[in-house]
Amino acid sequence: MLFIIILLSLISVISGFLMLWKVPLAIKSAGKVSVKKTVSIIIPARNEENRLSVLLASLNNQSYKPVEVIVVDDESSDRTIVVAQQQGAKIIRKQKSDDWTGKSAACWKGAKEAKGDWLLFLDADTFFENRTSLEQLLATYQSVDAIGILSFQPFHKITKLYENLSAVFNIILMAGMNVFTPLGTQVKTAGSFGPCILCDKEEYFIVGGHKAIKGAIMDDLALGEKFMENNFLVRCYGGRGLIQFQMYPEGIKQLVEGWTKSFGTAAQSTHPIVTGLISLWISGAFFTIGSLIVALLSNDASLVILTSLFCVTYAVQFYWLACRFGQFSLLILFGYPLFFLFFIGLFIWSLFLTKVLHRVTWSGRKLEV
Missing domain, CATH: 3.90.550.10 (Spore Coat Polysaccharide Biosynthesis Protein SpsA; Chain A)
Known part of the structure; x- marks a missing residue:
């Protein structure tokens, strides 16, 4: 079990670095x-x-x-x-x-x-x-x-x-x-x-x-x-x-409408390799916290320390990645599983609206997709 925890945690963190390896910026001068x-x-x-x-x-x-x-x-x-x-x-x-x-x-x-x-x-x-x-x-x-x-x-x-x-x-x-x-x-x-x-x-x-x-x-x-x-x-x-x-x-209603419109439609444009990296990275959010819960229930002190270390590592990486693209609060560092649950829930809702109902709402208009 120890080997699996180490392997999967490392894979998820490495995937996070690989999917956003280098983002070019405008020339400074x-x-x-x-x-x-x-x-x-x-x-x-x-x-x-x-x-x-x-x-x-x-x-x-x-x-x-x-x-x-x-x-x-x-x-x-x-x-x-x-x-x-x-x-x-x-x-x-x-x-x-x-x-x-x-x-x-x-x-x-x-x-x-x-x-x-x-x-x-x-x-x-x-x-x-x-x-x-x-x-x-x-x-x-x-x-x-x-x-x-x-x-x-x-x-x-x-x-x-x-x-x-x-x-x-x-x-x-x-x-x-x-x-x-x-x-x-x-x-x-x-x-x-x-x-x-x-x-x-x-x-x-x-x-x-x-x-x-x-x-x-x-x-x-x-x-x-x-x-x-x-x-x-x-x-x-x-x-x-x-x-x-x-x-x-x-x-928040506008936030939900905006991301709902975007993600269900945009997902199909992502390359399979990148989709794989993203999926591995997202799974790490749930794997790290799940492993910690299992460790706490097992009363194994060494396992608790190890899984806690991976949770901290993943949370810090999440916060670092987010801050490359926005002025996000430290709140996301300490509550990262909740932010990923929100993402998964909204992504599923987006897929339902775009793939089943073929209709989304934006700027007061009903859009057919």
């Missing part, structure tokens, strides 16, 4: 690469008055000025348009009569109006961390020959206690993109990160843009797939030190 192109920033927005102002303020403070900032209002019922106007953004309104709704439709409408050489799609809940963030982002794209998609997953800013429930989801989301293992780009990426996507405008229209994926629930994965089908590269980077977002600040 934008001055190393000259940005030779202009950029249009496109922000799809639906009832985003509370978050949009933060993003627009950060854009207005950038050292590099875009050609334009376009806010595409997606039938908002709040002050989204007013906030955008106050910050000097160009407003495009989607109409209820349009036969195509949602984020992809808003992105497409904005792209058709854009004047820049490059298109930067930003979710309304994102914001740049410092004054040179936009320049760093564009310079990073220029440094990789400005081909295909460069996408960043923003660093998760935590302001409310319940938001820590996203810890496991953030880790699995990053790992599920396939490209952060020691195999790197030898494994095909699952797509792109939706909150921050930069691409060349000409290439965007060559692949058909968001119009070519109008039926997709996970538009970020689908857009990346469309670029790859046309032999354009898709690169995925971590946003730490560059761009942040606050996920689902309106409450």
Whole structure:
């Protein structure tokens, strides 16, 4: 039994390191690469008055000025348009009569109006961390020959206690993109990160843009797939030190809806090798705590010490991985089994909605999947 405990615990911890072996970040000094192109920033927005102002303020403070900032209002019922106007953004309104709704439709409408050489799609809940963030982002794209998609997953800013429930989801989301293992780009990426996507405008229209994926629930994965089908590269980077977002600040209901929409659909895009690593790592959360419970019941002091050591090791790794992608609380370090139970329960619910009912809810709309 001792050998099995050691072996399985080691496998789960090693799997955690392998699935997120290396996550590239934006270049730190934008001055190393000259940005030779202009950029249009496109922000799809639906009832985003509370978050949009933060993003627009950060854009207005950038050292590099875009050609334009376009806010595409997606039938908002709040002050989204007013906030955008106050910050000097160009407003495009989607109409209820349009036969195509949602984020992809808003992105497409904005792209058709854009004047820049490059298109930067930003979710309304994102914001740049410092004054040179936009320049760093564009310079990073220029440094990789400005081909295909460069996408960043923003660093998760935590302001409310319940938001820590996203810890496991953030880790699995990053790992599920396939490209952060020691195999790197030898494994095909699952797509792109939706909150921050930069691409060349000409290439965007060559692949058909968001119009070519109008039926997709996970538009970020689908857009990346469309670029790859046309032999354009898709690169995925971590946003730490560059761009942040606050996920689902309106409450736990929004958090549940958001992750439910994402995970049941996205899971099928993860490579089998990466899926295996993720599964082994997740199983470690339950194996380590289960082994400790068995050891306590057996009254074997040496076994209790050993299993306690593995629980601490796993918890520290979980916290370290989470903090690579967000400002998570120490709470997740001490209560990690509960966070994994929440993840498993919500993942099963997501599969039920997407694979059985074929329907999810997001932003007040019923979406068929």
